[in-house]
Each structure stands twice: as C-alpha cells, then as structure tokens.
Amino acid sequence: MALRNRSIQSDLTSDPDFGQLSSSGNSSKYKQNKLVPNLSGKKVLLFSACVLLLYQAASHRDIQLYDGKQLNHIKVEPAYDESKQESFVSEVKQCTPDQLAVIQTQLPPNDCVANKNQPWVQGCSFTYATRCPDANWLYNYYKQLHRNTKQSQKRTFVGIFIGCNKGMDAVNAMRMGSGNSIFDKSKWRDAITQGGRIKLSNAVCGQDKSEQFNLEDKGWQDNSKFAQLHCVEAMPGTATALEESARQLAWDQHGFVVTHAAMSRRDGSIPFPVAASVGVENKGIGNCKEGHSCVNVTMYSLDTFVTKFVPENVPINYLSVDVEGYDMDVLLGGMETALSRVHYFEFEYNWMGSWKNQHLLDLVELLDHQGFTCYWPGFNNYIWRITGCWLEHYAIHFWSNVACVNRNAKEAQSLAKNMEQMFEYTLSKGRSLVMDHV
Numbered sequence: 215m216a217l218r219n220r221s222i223q224s225d226l227t228s229d230p231d232f233g234q235l236s237s238s239g240n241s242s243k244y245k246q247n248k249l250v251p252n253l254s255g256k257k258v259l260l261f262s263a264c265v266l267l268l269y270q271a272a273s274h275r276d277i278q279l280y281d282g283k284q285l286n287h288i289k290v291e292p293a294y295d296e297s298k299q300e301s302f303v304s305e306v307k308q309c310t311p312d313q314l315a316v317i318q319t320q321l322p323p324n325d326c327v328a329n330k331n332q333p334w335v336q337g338c339s340f341t342y343a344t345r346c347p348d349a350n351w352l353y354n355y356y357k358q359l360h361r362n363t364k365q366s367q368k369r370t371f372v373g374i375f376i377g378c379n380k381g382m383d384a385v386n387a388m389r390m391g392s393g394n395s396i397f398d399k400s401k402w403r404d405a406i407t408q409g410g411r412i413k414l415s416n417a418v419c420g421q422d423k424s425e426q427f428n429l430e431d432k433g434w435q436d437n438s439k440f441a442q443l444h445c446v447e448a449m450p451g452t453a454t455a456l457e458e459s460a461r462q463l464a465w466d467q468h469g470f471v472v473t474h475a476a477m478s479r480r481d482g483s484i485p486f487p488v489a490a491s492v493g494v495e496n497k498g499i500g501n502c503k504e505g506h507s508c509v510n511v512t513m514y515s516l517d518t519f520v521t522k523f524v525p526e527n528v529p530i531n532y533l534s535v536d537v538e539g540y541d542m543d544v545l546l547g548g549m550e551t552a553l554s555r556v557h558y559f560e561f562e563y564n565w566m567g568s569w570k571n572q573h574l575l576d577l578v579e580l581l582d583h584q585g586f587t588c589y590w591p592g593f594n595n596y597i598w599r600i601t602g603c604w605l606e607h608y609a610i611h612f613w614s615n616v617a618c619v620n621r622n623a624k625e626a627q628s629l630a631k632n633m634e635q636m637f638e639y640t641l642s643k644g645r646s647l648v649m650d651h652v
Contacts, residue, residue: 306587306621309603313641317598320640320647321590323607330610333565338612340590343598343649346419347591347615351636352558353427355629356390368439370528374520376477376544377536378445380406381456387532388470390427392441396468399426405459412455442469444523448476448511450488473523476513478540479547483510516548520555529625533559539567542577553584557626558619560591565611574616575604585622589633591615596647597636 309317321339329337336345359369371391375384382399389397407413445460447453453474460466476484485508502508514522524530533556535541541561545553553559563574578588582601590598600608600616621630640647 306582306599306602309599314603314605316641316644317603318605319645320643320649321598321605322648322650323605325650326607326610326612329612333610333612336613338607338610338614339649340598340608341612341614343592343596344590344615345613346593347617348593349591349617350595351591351597351629351633353390355632356427358628360393370440371442371532372440372524372528372530373443373532373534374446374524374530375444375534375536376446376516377534377538378447378456378472379452379536381445381459383534384443384445385470386426387534388441388443389429391443391531392469393429394441394468395429396463397465397470401463402459405462406455440469440525440528442471442524444519445470445472446475446477446519447472448474448484448486450474450486450509450511471523473519474511475519476511477516477519477535477537477544477547478513479543480513480515481518482513484513485509486511514547516544516552517550518547520548520552524555529623530556531558535559535561537567538562539564539569541569542572543568545577545581549580549584553581553586556620557623558617558629559586560615560617563612563614563616565613569611574600574608578604581618585620586618587621587630587633588616588618589637591617592640592649595636596640596643597633598640599634599637 321343323339325342326338326340329335371388373384373387373391375381375387378384381402385397385399385402389395389399445456447456453472456472457474460470460472466472476486478484485502487502487508520530530552535544537544541564545561548556563569578600581588587599587601589600592598597617617633619630619633620626
C-alpha cells in the first residue's frame with residue numbers, strides 16, 4: 215500500500231465507455247449530495263454507473279477554502295449512526311465546516327495547486343500523507359481478531375492482491391490474515407531472489423526489508439480454518455518467478471495462489487512485455503507500443519475473477535489494487551457482485567492511465583452507496599476520512615493511496631470503528647499536524 219510503480223494491468227483508453235469521462239468540463243462544484251435516489255438492487259448499480267459516466271471533470275473548479283478561525287472551536291462528531299448498528303447498515307455523516315477546516319489545515323491545497331501541471335513530482339499534501347502508510351488500524355484489527363477467536367470457531371481469510379509484483383505485501387497479508395507462521399517474508403525473499411542471485415528492483419517503501427506482521431503470541435497462530443491469498447500479476451517474467459517461489463516453498467499447498475493475469479473492467483486479453491526483469495516496476499502495456507517483445511495475457515474483470523477462483527461461501531477480507539493508473543477500472547469491474555463481499559480494500563489514486571480521465575469523488579460516492587467508507591491512510595496513526603469530507607483539491611490528480619472499509623459487513627464493524635476513531639484522533643491534532651513540504 216505504498217507509492218510503487220506497479221506494472222500497468224489494463225488499457226481502456228480505447229474503450230468507448232471512457233470517451234464520456236473527459237478532463238474538460240464546467241466549473242460547477244462537486245456537492246456532498248448522493249448520486250443515487252432511493253432505488254434498490256441492480257437499479258442502484260445501473261443508475262450509479264450511468265451517473266458516473268455523465269459526471270464532468272473538476273480540473274477547472276475553484277478550491278474551497280475554510281477560515282482558519284474555525285479551528286478554534288472544533289467538535290469531533292462520531293461518523294456512524296449507532297441506532298443502526300443492529301442492522302449493520304450505517305450512514306456516514308458529512309464533516310462539519312469546522313472539521314473540514316481542520317482537514318484542510320492538515321492536508322493543505324497549496325502544493326497540490328502549485329504542482330498540478332507536474333504531478334510526477336509528487337508534490338501534494340495527500341501524497342506526502344499517504345506515500346508509505348503503516349496501516350496500524352489493520353494490524354491492530356487482526357491482532358485483536360486472532361486473540362478473540364476460539365479454536366472451536368476458527369475463521370476464514372481470503373485476500374486478493376492485484377498487481378502482486380514481488381509478492382512481499384501479499385506474503386505479509388497472508389501471514390497476518392491466516393495467523394500462519396509458515397508465511398515468512400525472509401523465506402520468500404530468499405526464494406524469489408534464488409538465494410540472493412537475482413537482484414530485485416528497489417521498493418519505494420522498502421517492503422522487502424520492513425518488519426513483517428508479529429506472530430509472537432503462540433496462542434493464536436494458524437487461526438484460520440480456511441486461508442487463501444490470490445497473488446495476481448500480469449508481467450510474464452514476474453508471474454513466473456512468483457509461481458516458482460510459491461511452489462518451491464510449498465505455499466501453493468497452503469492457499470497461496472499465484473495467477474498470471476491482468477485485471478480490468480472487462481474480460482479479454484492484453485499484451486505485456488516478456489523481456490522485463492523479475493519485479494520490474496516501470497514496464498507495462500505502454501512498452502508494447504514501443505516495439506518490445508510482448509505476449510497476450512488473459513484479462514479478467516474482478517467479478518469474473520472472484521466467481522472463477524474464490525469460493526462463493528466466504529467473504530473477501532482484504533483486497534489490494536495497485537495497477538499504475540487503472541485502479542478505478544478494476545474496481546468498476548467488481549461492482550456487480552465482487553465488491554459486496556469485500557471487507558477492506560486499498561487502491562492507488564493516480565495521474566496516469568485511466569485515472570487521468572476519471573475522478574476520485576465519483577468513485578468515492580459510488581463506493582459510499584455500496585457501503586464503503588474511504589480514507590487517506592497515513593502513518594503514526596494519522597488517517598483522514600474522504601467519504602463525507604470532500605475537499606476540492608482532492609480532484610487534482612496526484613499519486614496517493616486510499617483505504618476503504620465495508621461498514622455494512624458485520625465482521626468488519628470493529629475495523630470500521632477503529633479507522634473512524636483514528637480519524638477523530640487525527641482531527642484532534644489540529645494545527646500541530648500539517649502534511650506539507652515534507
């Protein structure tokens with residue numbers, strides 16, 4: 215969940231559907247109102263999708279600024295309606311003007327506006343805040359979950375990593391979700407580098423060297439009755455190395471499944487370069503247009519992939535989407551059935567690929583109607599809610615991470631509350647926390 219140059223996994227720039235998502239548009243401001251009226255079932259999905267395609271771009275919108283005086287009397291309000299907890303369906307309250315003023319102070323628009331024509335410099339407050347998040351909310355959730363799970367009531371874990379790359383994050387997620395100590399990053403590193411003979415490209419946040427999920431509490435190791443992690447990678451050379459490493463460690467016998475495939479909004483196939491080295495992070499379909507040797511790779515929508523590879527009677531606990539500019543395409547491909555099964559997921563916001571003609575607010579509002587609350591994930595227990603707390607400079611495309619939790623899923627209620635409490639903690643820091651010029 216870091217700013218890593220993952221292999222591009224889909225190319226929908228030629229898709230006629232995207233012709234209606236233009237980067238030019240009127241100057242009207244996004245509002246906090248709902249996209250979808252009181253409809254139900256597939257009507258909601260169809261109506262939401264239509265509205266999404268009709269949305270105009272925000273590139274010329276004014277930046278809404280808030281008076282700094284409002285910071286003097288901040289009142290943190292709970293986001294969830296506790297009266298609806300019995301049905302596990304909760305609505306997120308809109309941030310108050312006071313709360314928006316705090317967020318804008320902590321994630322100021324200055325650098326974002328100044329650098330909007332050169333997004334590759336990564337000079338924006340929400341990029342600074344989310345470039346290498348520590349995901350403490352997730353680690354704490356799984357530690358508590360394992361401790362509270364009795365052996366007679368072992369739980370399941372399913373993870374999907376789209377854009378698996380070197381597999382380090384996927385291995386750590388499987389270790390965390392399953393509680394099984396056989397999933398070890400040092401063993402994986404040794405396998406994928408063939409004992410150090412192959413040099414991997416550097417990871418921006420050092421995932422290959424960072425500490426893995428702590429399983430020192432022997433009382434709750436291997437605490438899942440069923441654990442499965444899908445490591446999905448489109449780059450042929452990297453996918454082969456991942457498959458060989460999983461087989462060498464016999465992890466393929468313990469639910470660590472490597473799939474050589476691309477993911478997008480639709481099923482089909484797409485070319486990827488074959489000559490790229492293992493774990494390369496700056497090669498993809500664009501290189502095929504430059505004359506590189508390429509092969510066609512099977513491409514799935516998220517809905518199709520889940521139907522084909524994931525047991526239908528288990529939830530998807532953890533979904534990671536990191537496909538260098540095509541993340542929204544992947545998520546749109548899961549709106550019919552797959553996303554409703556997901557408890558928690560992460561994706562990258564970007565200025566490249568399809569993102570350049572798409573808008574974060576459109577996706578956040580669609581996900582809100584699906585029951586997801588989305589945040590800017592930070593470090594040191596800092597996290598900022600996006601859902602219901604939109605600021606206009608978020609419409610400027612910069613490389614960053616977004617984390618979303620399913621507030622409608624009973625099993626994810628404690629995680630949703632934990633993330634909201636961390637947001638309230640972040641707000642309490644007021645002016646002392648400013649993510650700018652770092």
